[in-house]
Amino acid sequence: MKFALKFATAAVLAACATGALAQKGETVKVAWLDPLSGLMAAVGTNQLKTYQFLTEEFNKKNAAGVKFEIIGIDNKLSPQETTSALRSAMDQGARYVLQGNGSGAALAIIDALEKNNARNPGKEVLYVNYAAVDPDLTNSKCSYWHFRLDADTSMKMEALTTFMKDQPDIKKVYIIGQNYSHGVQVAKYAKENLARKRPDIQIVGEDLHPLAQVRDFAPYIAKIKASGADSVITGNWGSDLALLIKAANDAGLNNVKFFVYYGSVSGTPTAMGAASAGKVYQVAYGHTNMGGEIQRLGTEFTKRFKEDLYTQSAYTALTMLSEAFAKAKSTDPVKVAPVLEGMRFKSFNGDVEMRKTDHQLQQGLYITKWDKAGGKYPVDEEGTGYTFVPVKYFEPYVASTPTTCEMKRPSS
Numbered sequence: 001m002k003f004a005l006k007f008a009t010a011a012v013l014a015a016c017a018t019g020a021l022a023q024k025g026e027t028v029k030v031a032w033l034d035p036l037s038g039l040m041a042a043v044g045t046n047q048l049k050t051y052q053f054l055t056e057e058f059n060k061k062n063a064a065g066v067k068f069e070i071i072g073i074d075n076k077l078s079p080q081e082t083t084s085a086l087r088s089a090m091d092q093g094a095r096y097v098l099q100g101n102g103s104g105a106a107l108a109i110i111d112a113l114e115k116n117n118a119r120n121p122g123k124e125v126l127y128v129n130y131a132a133v134d135p136d137l138t139n140s141k142c143s144y145w146h147f148r149l150d151a152d153t154s155m156k157m158e159a160l161t162t163f164m165k166d167q168p169d170i171k172k173v174y175i176i177g178q179n180y181s182h183g184v185q186v187a188k189y190a191k192e193n194l195a196r197k198r199p200d201i202q203i204v205g206e207d208l209h210p211l212a213q214v215r216d217f218a219p220y221i222a223k224i225k226a227s228g229a230d231s232v233i234t235g236n237w238g239s240d241l242a243l244l245i246k247a248a249n250d251a252g253l254n255n256v257k258f259f260v261y262y263g264s265v266s267g268t269p270t271a272m273g274a275a276s277a278g279k280v281y282q283v284a285y286g287h288t289n290m291g292g293e294i295q296r297l298g299t300e301f302t303k304r305f306k307e308d309l310y311t312q313s314a315y316t317a318l319t320m321l322s323e324a325f326a327k328a329k330s331t332d333p334v335k336v337a338p339v340l341e342g343m344r345f346k347s348f349n350g351d352v353e354m355r356k357t358d359h360q361l362q363q364g365l366y367i368t369k370w371d372k373a374g375g376k377y378p379v380d381e382e383g384t385g386y387t388f389v390p391v392k393y394f395e396p397y398v399a400s401t402p403t404t405c406e407m408k409r410p411s412s
Contacts, residue, residue, distance in 0.1 A: 023331045024065035028321075030096040031089030033082055033105070036074035039212040040101060042266040043238045047311045048072045051098065053301050058318045064325035068318065070098075077101060077212060079108035086112050090125060095333050098317060100131025100150070101238075102211075103181045107134075110143045117145055117410075126333035128321070130313040133261075134181040135401070138358040142405035145333070147340055147359045149313040149320070151285055151399060153185040153235065153261075159365040159399040160233075160259055160283040161193035163392050170257070172204045174229035176220060178240055179208040186235035186261075204229050212240060217247035224248075229256060237262035242271040249275040257281065263370065263388060264288065264310040269381035272370055277386060280370040286312045286349045287368045287388050289377040294348035299379065308381055316347040316361070320354070334410075352396075358405035365399045367392040 032051055035044040048070070055068045062068075071094055075082040082105040089097060099109055109127050117124040129137065129148040133156070138148055151159075164170055175190050177183030187206055194201050204227040207220055214220075221244075224232060236244055241262055248256070249271070256279070262268065263282040272280055288308070289295065294315055301309040321336075323345050328335040342356035352363040368388035373380035380387045 023325050023329065026331055027067045027069050028096065028331050029069050029071060029092065029094040030098060031071045031073060031094035032098045033073050033075045033085045034099055034101045035077040037076055039239045040077055043101060046266050046307050049305055050309050050311045050314045054314050054318055057297060058322060062322035064322045066322065066325055066331060075105055079104045082108045083112055095125050097125055097127045098130060100129060103132045103134035103137060106132035106137055107141060110141060110146050113145045114143055124333045126337055128317050130317055134185055138360040139404045142358050142407055144337060144407055144409050147354060149316050149361050151363065151365055152360060153182055154189045154401045155399040156261055156283045157189035157193055158401060159394045161197055162398060163367045165197040170201060170231050172202045172229045173231045173233055174205040174224045174227050175203065175233050176207045177235050178211040180211050182235055183208055190233045214240065217244045221247045221251045221253060225253060231257045231259060233259045235261045237265050239267065242267040245276060246271040264381060269384050273384050276370050278369065278371060282368045282388050284366055285363050287366055287390055288379050288381055289387065290348055292348065312348055319347055320345060358403040362396045362400055364396050365394045366390050
């Protein structure tokens with residue numbers, strides 16, 4: 001009996017060494033840390049449902065043959081709460097972390113994992129950032145354990161201003177944003193890029209407001225109206241964009257275009273409605289009518305939850321991880337991280353690459369315009385009858401920006 005057990009153990013070890021058993025059938029615990037309370041709760045709740053829904057789909061079939069288990073924890077949109085949530089996630093056995101709302105929370109995760117992974121060999125945790133877009137996260141603050149799936153603020157602004165420079169009716173721009181790193185960076189890159197590409201455009205006003213605290217944007221809209229702006233640039237998201245657009249429509253601000261990053265996020269399509277048709281432009285890595293698997297899944301998601309699936313980077317996250325597990329023949333972050341570096345794969349929006357130098361995904365970007373759904377773009381958003389219709393596509397190289405990252409990799 002002892003001999004048989006020894007022989008079986010040796011066989012298992014040999015099989016593992018050759019990768020015959022590898023990761024197939026493993027359950028991979030993935031912690032999701034984002035807001036489930038406060039003004040941004042609707043955003044976080046939708047995104048958690050998105051990951052749980054897509055996990056069901058990926059668990060039926062994925063390249064690695066693993067089972068994903070999503071652990072959702074409310075970080076209250078706070079860097080301090082995020083650190084506590086991360087500790088809880090690690091205590092529950094999560095070796096992978098997902099987060100996207102707020103670059104302050106993202107930085108808290110990066111700092112905590114740098115310390116944890118250096119001090120606790122064998123318990124390393126890898127962070128997949130699906131939406132926190134401060135460029136510093138893949139520049140001065142870059143980390144070997146952090147991989148970003150969304151285009152950063154500077155990349156989106158590069159695409160957006162490349163589109164705007166060819167619009168002769170844009171002459172006066174007002175910039176408004178949330179008073180934290182992302183909002184500050186949106187303003188910085190908007191001014192720099194427009195000065196370079198269209199020096200004739202005037203910046204006629206600039207405002208920063210508290211993140212997720214303003215309930216009435218009427219005073220800000222009054223300032224925009226008084227400035228004579230014909231266009232507004234904003235990186236606002238969640239309630240901060242929905243309430244801004246609502247205030248603009250309520251004030252009859254009909255002759256001003258809005259150039260936004262997050263027009264499809266919970267509540268904003270409803271706030272825009274028919275009144276914003278033709279006036280709101282969005283820059284993003286995708287749109288509602290992409291076709292193929294992502295559109296099928298989006299339609300199923302809406303049927304089940306009566307909400308839209310707009311965080312399409314969740315599909316990219318699960319695709320990337322499952323393919324990396326298969327290539328690494330392991331779910332250990334120490335073995336998976338080097339595979340992710342420079343990895344090329346196909347996501348819902350075409351061929352993408354995880355740039356090795358800074359762990360910033362390189363992908364194409366779309367400029368879309370809020371308009372009536374129908375024809376080639378039949379799927380509307382939040383039952384409004386309207387959707388973001390693509391008007392321009394930029395190949396990955398157009399929006400790719402250089403990095404100052406000096407990646408510190410673990411010594412082998």
